[in-house]
Amino acid sequence: MDHIFISNPRLQGVAVTDTGQPVALIMRIRFYQQIGTLYGFTLYMGCSIELIMDGSLLVKATGCFRPQQRF
16 A cells, blocks of 8 residues: 555545445555554554455445536
8 A cells, every 4th residue: 555655646545446346445644644653564564454444434326427518
């Protein structure tokens, strides 16, 4: 995740998917808050992303908004 956020400085979050379906979010600020704690780097680096991702923030849309084109 660190590599993704460093290589995309304007990226605020990443959606985690399972078989193409979104299941959680990893927000930049929360990721670095967890990694930046006293033992955060040691605890989280090399571990499953499930320890850092937040599944409670995701809202699934039921439809797709399509703006009407005007000519």
